[in-house]
Amino acid sequence: MSETINYTEAFEELQIIVNELEKAEVSIDELSEKVKRAAVLIKICKSKLIATEEDVNEILKNLNSEIAS
Amino acid sequence: MSEIINDRKVFSLREVSLSIQKTISERYQSSYWIKTEINKLNYYPHSGHCYPDLLEKEGSTILAQFRANLWKSDYQKINSKFIKILKEPLKDGISVLLCAYIQYDQVHGLSLRIIDIDPFFSLGELEKEKQNSIIKLKEEGIFNNNKLLKFPFLPKRIAIISVETSKGFSDFKKVIDSNPWNYKFFYMLFPSLLQGEKSVESIVNQLNNIKKLLPHFDAVAIIRGGGGEVGLSSYNNYQLAKEIALFPIPIISGIGHSTNETVSEMVSFYNAITPTELADFLIQKFHNFSIPLKNAEDRIIEISNRMLTSENQNFENLIKQFKFSYSYMLKGGYENINLLTVNIAKSSKNKFQQEKSKILQIYENLKRLCINYQNINIMKLLSIEKNIDLLNPENILKRGYSILLKNGKLINKTSEISEYDIITNIVADGEIISKVKKIKKNTGE
Numbered sequence: 001m002s003e004t005i006n007y008t009e010a011f012e013e014l015q016i017i018v019n020e021l022e023k024a025e026v027s028i029d030e031l032s033e034k035v036k037r038a039a040v041l042i043k044i045c046k047s048k049l050i051a052t053e054e055d056v057n058e059i060l061k062n063l064n065s066e067i068a069s
Numbered sequence: 070m071s072e073i074i075n076d077r078k079v080f081s082l083r084e085v086s087l088s089i090q091k092t093i094s095e096r097y098q099s100s101y102w103i104k105t106e107i108n109k110l111n112y113y114p115h116s117g118h119c120y121p122d123l124l125e126k127e128g129s130t131i132l133a134q135f136r137a138n139l140w141k142s143d144y145q146k147i148n149s150k151f152i153k154i155l156k157e158p159l160k161d162g163i164s165v166l167l168c169a170y171i172q173y174d175q176v177h178g179l180s181l182r183i184i185d186i187d188p189f190f191s192l193g194e195l196e197k198e199k200q201n202s203i204i205k206l207k208e209e210g211i212f213n214n215n216k217l218l219k220f221p222f223l224p225k226r227i228a229i230i231s232v233e234t235s236k237g238f239s240d241f242k243k244v245i246d247s248n249p250w251n252y253k254f255f256y257m258l259f260p261s262l263l264q265g266e267k268s269v270e271s272i273v274n275q276l277n278n279i280k281k282l283l284p285h286f287d288a289v290a291i292i293r294g295g296g297g298e299v300g301l302s303s304y305n306n307y308q309l310a311k312e313i314a315l316f317p318i319p320i321i322s323g324i325g326h327s328t329n330e331t332v333s334e335m336v337s338f339y340n341a342i343t344p345t346e347l348a349d350f351l352i353q354k355f356h357n358f359s360i361p362l363k364n365a366e367d368r369i370i371e372i373s374n375r376m377l378t379s380e381n382q383n384f385e386n387l388i389k390q391f392k393f394s395y396s397y398m399l400k401g402g403y404e405n406i407n408l409l410t411v412n413i414a415k416s417s418k419n420k421f422q423q424e425k426s427k428i429l430q431i432y433e434n435l436k437r438l439c440i441n442y443q444n445i446n447i448m449k450l451l452s453i454e455k456n457i458d459l460l461n462p463e464n465i466l467k468r469g470y471s472i473l474l475k476n477g478k479l480i481n482k483t484s485e486i487s488e489y490d491i492i493t494n495i496v497a498d499g500e501i502i503s504k505v506k507k508i509k510k511n512t513g514e
Binding site: 007008011014015017018021022026028031035038042045046048049050051052054056059062063 | 222223225226250251252253254255257278281282285355358359361362365366368369372373376377380
């Protein structure tokens with residue numbers, strides 16, 4: 001997934017879509033677009049729950065350069 | 070005994086020290102309760118004895134300083150009382166109320182021989198230190214700083230201050246790594262001493278390291294466990310508590326004990342008490358994210374399906390309506406067309422009739438005109454015929470006129486003939502041939 005949206009944003013956007021749907025603010029023309037977007041957001045959020053992004057070695061490298069500097 | 074040397078009364082060192090010893094033992098016969106600070110305990114594990122360095126300070130000024138002895142058996146007795154009551158061993162830097170004999174040794178000099186230390190006094194002092202830390206942090210207005218931070222939505226990346234081999238850390242890892250929901254956390258250990266006086270410096274040092282790597286972490290967890298309840302007073306240390314309170318990301322603690330909460334735990338964003346509970350707290354945060362996510366997913370599916378179903382229904386209704394209207398219109402259309410056909414036929418016929426009669430009329434008129442015209446012409450012809458008859462030379466000749474010819478050529482001018490010419494006159498019933506005698510031309514013409 002190329003999107004760099006963070007999970008807070010993804011989750012908030014998802015909530016907005018749900019709200020719009022709840023309040024029937026989405027027309028049938030937009031529905032497919034919205035649902036597609038929601039699916040992407042859900043996927044992002046879910047992947048956040050189960051993915052690891054940090055690398056200890058990278059962090060240590062940072063720390064060492066920090067100390068050296 | 071003293072001897073006289075050169076008129077001087079001279080004592081040996083031993084005599085002096087004996088005298089001091091005697092004086093002191095006579096003067097200070099009982100033991101005394103003394104309030105002091107143990108600057109250095111100076112415990113020698115090999116012998117089991119301690120040689121504490123006692124101090125009384127006012128601010129940074131030393132008002133009094135004394136050496137003391139604490140023999141192995143006394144030390145063991147006192148230390149176990151401390152651990153039981155204070156949850157702390159005897160250590161450097163604590164205020165104590167001790168019971169000691171003042172003694173003078175000829176070799177080691179003046180010292181206090183400690184026979185007892187009141188753990189309750191020290192407990193009160195520790196409590197005082199704790200209260201002081203709290204008061205100071207509150208006065209500085211930073212007591213709640215860490216608590217007021219916004220906790221990350223998903224605390225995925227945790228910097229852990231703990232000991233690699235500690236039971237607390239392994240309890241934490243067990244819960245985090247084997248959570249049945251497959252939530253993935255990233256955690257990195259920043260090893261540190263977690264109890265005793267050195268722990269303050271060690272923890273603060275690691276907090277500073279984490280501060281340098283702040284973008285990589287969502288929260289810091291201080292995890293201790295398996296170390297019993299001894300040695301926690303360092304968590305009441307003002308400096309440590311201040312570092313925690315002012316730390317830029319949330320600090321959660323799982324120090325694992327059942328006595329009163331320490332100041333460090335109080336100022337932490339969240340105190341989970343045990344490392345296991347701390348891990349559960351983090352997992353709960355994931356649930357808090359995951360459950361609404363699932364709900365959102367379910368809601369979207371439900372609402373979309375409902376919308377699609379209702380739209381399909383609308384569409385079907387529309388088709389039905391359309392079919393109905395269409396067939397109705399079609400029927401109406403047929404009727405109209407039939408009517409139109411009849412009308413067209415009728416009006417065409419009329420039109421034909423009209424046109425036909427017009428044409429007939431024109432024809433009649435034309436015919437009449439033709440007849441008239443023919444009649445006129447006939448009359449004209451008759452009249453012309455009559456005129457032509459009149460003009461016929463035969464008729465003219467009959468009326469007495471004659472035609473004059475000369476050599477067969479018609480003569481109508483006097484100039485055309487000469488005297489003695491032979492001329493021919495044609496009359497009605499023949500010709501007269503004559504010779505010209507005289508030509509008389511009319512004058513005045």
